[in-house]
Amino acid sequence: MSLAASPIRFPDLASRTVMTRRAWWLVALNFLIPGSAQVLAGDRKLGRFGLGATLALWLLAVSALVMWIFWPAVLYTVFSTTITLWIVAAVLAFYAVLWVVLTLDTLRLVRLVKTAPSARAGVALLTVVVMAVVSGTAAYGAYVATTASGFLSSVFIAGPSEPPIDGKYNFLLLGGDAGPDRDGLRPDSITVVSVDAETGQAVTIGLPRNMADVPFDEGSPLQELYPEGYGSIDGCEVDVCMLNSIYTExxxxxxxxxxAAVSEGSEPGIEAMRDAAEAITGLPIQYYVLIDMQGFLELIDALGGVTVTVPEDVPIHADETFTTVAEWIPAGEQHLDGYHALWYARSRYGTSDYDRMERQRQIQQAVLAQFNPANVLSKFQEIAAAGSQVVKTDIPQGSLGYFVDLASKTKALPITDIELTPVNDIDPEEPDYEYIRQLVSSAVFPPEEE
Structure with missing residues (x-):
């Protein structure tokens, strides 16, 4: 059929059947290939512009897909930088506006008054739905990109990346818990995570907060002050000389x-804890992550709660002295909101520090499980707002893509957990640090790696 005889560009205006069929075709083409409706039935200049933009977007999408399959770390790195995210936001905003223009122009080309009366409402409704879906998705994507850019800038620092040491990246994870019963913040959850820089194989080392006589390596300013271990000779400057008191002091x-701590994206207390963790485990620690446990409940609420298996009834306290029980979290599988999850992690009544360490690890794993793409995208605003208040780290933004890719490898492998507690013949109040370092070394560097 010649173009001159095409019912799309030159329809029989008197035939409602032809005009109705044409209307459905134009709406479908506008959805499948934006710009094609204008090329076939309207302003060809606008149509060619729309088609070119559509093909360019498809090319970008295919390129991103190929990169995600073959070079995921590169893709993650590209999309974890502030500049890239702002460019993505601008591009998506452009497409949102373009698709509104093309859809409204398509509705003009349809000529509703010439279609069958029974079809007019359906054609108009489909056109509006298409515009809302396509343009709305692009607009929401632009919003997510700008929010993500702000979130990354507020959490991650701008600075050089640290290389792996002996093929490992070692992270210090601190769960900070401030309260009216104490001066300042004390990390109640202290974990060192060692990750193989190639395979992603991870080992987690749980450090009890009540470890005594904590040593410091040569070169640490605390080693000069406490050469025989933290508080072992004449006590310390705070009320209790335990591991987590080092931060407070x-x-x-x-x-x-x-x-130099603050200028490097850290805090003096965090750097002191890093020195302590390095001396305890014998591992050099490149990065830290501090999580505010009180603010953690906001993140859990933003995720829609977490599901954990409670081994036995856990009390929720009526006051900060942890002596009066207000209610109980019953044993069994429970879906906890932020308030109950936080109390589950920090409850003390009738339990030991080692029980709390296990519950905190449960909550951390449950939160990670909730970080699936559908959940994060649907609640991105709340998660980003909570996350920027909860997390502090010195991981540079430029390394984020690499670590996201490494984390995906870690997630697919079994994780070795080591608790520096009596379960491993370690008494935190009288620890054998030489034995601890041997235990850690054998787990992080198993014989087959040596």
Whole structure:
């Protein structure tokens, strides 16, 4: 059929059947290939522009897909930088506006008054739905990109990346818990995570908060102050000389020990905890992540709660002295909101520190399980708002893509957990640090790697 005889461009205006069929075709073409309706039935200049933009978007999408299949770390790196995310937001905003223009122009080309009366409402409704779906998706994508850019800038620092040491990246994870019963913040959850830089194989080392006589390596400013271990000779500057008190003492009493901490995206107390964790485990630690446990409940609420298996009834306290029980979290599978999840992690009544460590690990794993693409995208605004208040880290933004790819490998492998507790013949109040370092080394560097 010649173009001159095409019922799309030159329809029989008197035939409602032809005009109705044509209307459905134009709406479908506008949805499947934006710009094609204008090329076939309207302003060809606008149509060619729309088609070119559509083909360019398809090319970008295919390129991203190929990159995700073969070079995922590169893709993650590209899309985890502030500049790239702002470019993505601008591009998506452009397409949102373009698709509105093309859809409204398609509705003009349809000539509803010439279609069958019974079809007019359906054609108009489909056109509006198509515009809302296509343009709305692009607009929401632009919003997510700008929000993500702000989130990444607020959480991750701008700085050089650290190389792996002996093929490993080692992270210090601190769960900070401030309260009216204590001066400042004390990390109640302390974990070192060692990840193989190639395979993603991970080992987690749980450090009890009540470890005593914590050593410090040569070169640490705390080693000069406590050469025989933290508080082992004449006590310390805070009320209890335990591992988690190191943060409080340095942060509140002697922050001048670590003058460069803040400029490097850290805090004096965090750097003191890093020195302590390195001496305890024998592992150099490149990065830290501090999670505010009180703010953690906001993140859990943003995720829609977490599901955990409660081994036995756990109390929720009526006050910050942890002595009066207000209610109980019953044993069994429970879906917990942020308030109940936080109490499940920090409850003390009738339980030991080691029980709390296990519950905290349960909550951390449950939160990670909730971070699936559908959940994150549907609640991105709430998650980003909560996350920027909850997490502090010195991981550079430029390394984020690499670590996201490495984390995907870690997730597919079994994780080795080591608790520095009596279950491994370690008494935190009288620890054998030489034995601890041997235990850690054998787990992080198993014989087949040596």
């Amino acid at each position: 340095v942060e509140l009493v002697s922050p001048e020990m670590y003058p």
